[in-house]
Amino acid sequence: MSTATLEADAPAPEIEAPKPFTVTFIIRRFDPDTDAEARWQDFDVEMYATDRILDALHKIKWEQDGSLTFRRSCAHGVCGSDAMRINGRNRLACKTLIKDLDITKPIYIEAIKGLPLEKDLIVDMEPFFQSFREVQPFLQSATAPEPGKERVQSVAQRAIFDDTTKCILCAACTSSCPVFWTDGQYFGPAAIVNAHRFIFDSRDDQAKVRLDILNDQEGVWRCRTTFNCTEACPRGIEVTKAIAEVKQAVMRGRA
Amino acid sequence: MPDSTAGTLQTPDAPAKQRPGGTLYRGNEGMWSWVLHRITGVAIFFFLLVHILDTSLVRVSPEAYNAVIGTYQTPIMGLGEVALVGAIVFHAFNGLRIILVDFWSWATRHQKLLFWIVVGLWVVTMLGFTPRHLMNVFGH
Numbered sequence: 001m002s003t004a005t006l007e008a009d010a011p012a013p014e015i016e017a018p019k020p021f022t023v024t025f026i027i028r029r030f031d032p033d034t035d036a037e038a039r040w041q042d043f044d045v046e047m048y049a050t051d052r053i054l055d056a057l058h059k060i061k062w063e064q065d066g067s068l069t070f071r072r073s074c075a076h077g078v079c080g081s082d083a084m085r086i087n088g089r090n091r092l093a094c095k096t097l098i099k100d101l102d103i104t105k106p107i108y109i110e111a112i113k114g115l116p117l118e119k120d121l122i123v124d125m126e127p128f129f130q131s132f133r134e135v136q137p138f139l140q141s142a143t144a145p146e147p148g149k150e151r152v153q154s155v156a157q158r159a160i161f162d163d164t165t166k167c168i169l170c171a172a173c174t175s176s177c178p179v180f181w182t183d184g185q186y187f188g189p190a191a192i193v194n195a196h197r198f199i200f201d202s203r204d205d206q207a208k209v210r211l212d213i214l215n216d217q218e219g220v221w222r223c224r225t226t227f228n229c230t231e232a233c234p235r236g237i238e239v240t241k242a243i244a245e246v247k248q249a250v251m252r253g254r255a
Numbered sequence: 256m257p258d259s260t261a262g263t264l265q266t267p268d269a270p271a272k273q274r275p276g277g278t279l280y281r282g283n284e285g286m287w288s289w290v291l292h293r294i295t296g297v298a299i300f301f302f303l304l305v306h307i308l309d310t311s312l313v314r315v316s317p318e319a320y321n322a323v324i325g326t327y328q329t330p331i332m333g334l335g336e337v338a339l340v341g342a343i344v345f346h347a348f349n350g351l352r353i354i355l356v357d358f359w360s361w362a363t364r365h366q367k368l369l370f371w372i373v374v375g376l377w378v379v380t381m382l383g384f385t386p387r388h389l390m391n392v393f394g395h
């Protein structure tokens with residue numbers, strides 16, 4: 001068989017360039033200087049299936065309305081800046097692809113719930129970080145490691161809390177929690193996840209203190225296992241499972 | 256305030272959907288089972304409250320007790336009893352599910368499956384109960 005060479009006069013096969021399509025976004029806006037109430041505003045944006053919600057927000061901000069306010073830093077799912085409610089579910093804008101959403105309908109974007117709204121998609125994260133700090137999310141060891149050595153930890157010991165080391169503090173979990181919406185005092189899933197990370201760390205000696213903190217009225221017992229947090233976590237952390245493990249550690253009185 | 260609008264493509268008063276609050280959070284089985292658990296729990300609480308009051312009437316006077324209980328023997332109350340049993344059965348089965356979810360990591364991972372099992376058990380129980388009960392209520 002002769003080699004199937006392209007005939008000279010045949011037009012070069014054209015790779016069809018993907019065509020953008022128009023996607024409608026309905027964004028909940030709020031400007032504290034002019035608005036008494038938040039309002040919904042819609043934007044039509046040309047998008048590709050492989051674009052992310054964050055690209056849409058950029059396009060809107062750069063080409064249509066520079067006053068649109070949102071937070072983002074890394075744009076690659078690492079920093080945890082851009083958790084927001086996309087079609088009614090907490091997601092990172094930079095990890096949500098257009099092709100995974102139903103674009104025959106408009107896409108609703110709003111700020112995460114349960115934290116004070118500051119402007120457009122930005123909320124005051126201070127109460128969230130306050131709870132995070134309260135669980136003492138840092139290594140506290142009673143003994144110093146051998147001079148010149150690291151603290152030894154086996155693979156099995158490390159595996160116990162591996163899941164909860166992945167948290168990027170985006171607040172998607174805490175602000176998806178119906179308990180947190182009505183009771184802002186609740187520590188919230190993220191704080192418990194980060195407590196879990198140290199409670200079950202074999203090198204740490206202050207598990208008892210953290211368990212006492214979380215045995216509080218507003219601690220782990222507020223959790224009603226709605227699993228919104230587990231489903232919202234962009235890092236795939238099994239948040240509710242971590243909370244259940246902390247609950248059991250509180251009952252046993254030790255990690 | 257300075258007009259910080261960069262582009263001109265967007266008219267300021269574009270017809271925006273006026274929905275003052277945020278959208279409803281779209282949780283899945285876990286969230287809705289919790290909502291149902293709350294609603295049935297509160298409903299059962301109020302039933303118990305009334306039930307304790309009417310039962311304690313018997314100490315006030317047996318006649319008053321009989322009169323009150325008599326008003327319960329109506330078809331409407333019969334349907335209400337179906338609702339009451341439905342609420343209790345759901346609350347009971349889902350309560351067991353929550354215990355499993357809290358204490359057994361397999362159940363924590365498979366809570367959705369467990370929710371549908373609860374729904375299945377609820378349907379089976381109600382299929383057993385409702386026809387018999389309604390025959391009693393309407394079958395005189």
Ligand code: SF4
Pocket residue numbers: 080166167168169170171172173174189190193232233234235236237239
């Ligand atoms: S546990 Fe997940 S959802 Fe919660 S703050 Fe950490 S990364 Fe975000």
Ligand code: FES
Pocket residue numbers: 071072073074075076077078079080081082083092093094095
């Ligand atoms: S911008 Fe950093 S996580 Fe999305």
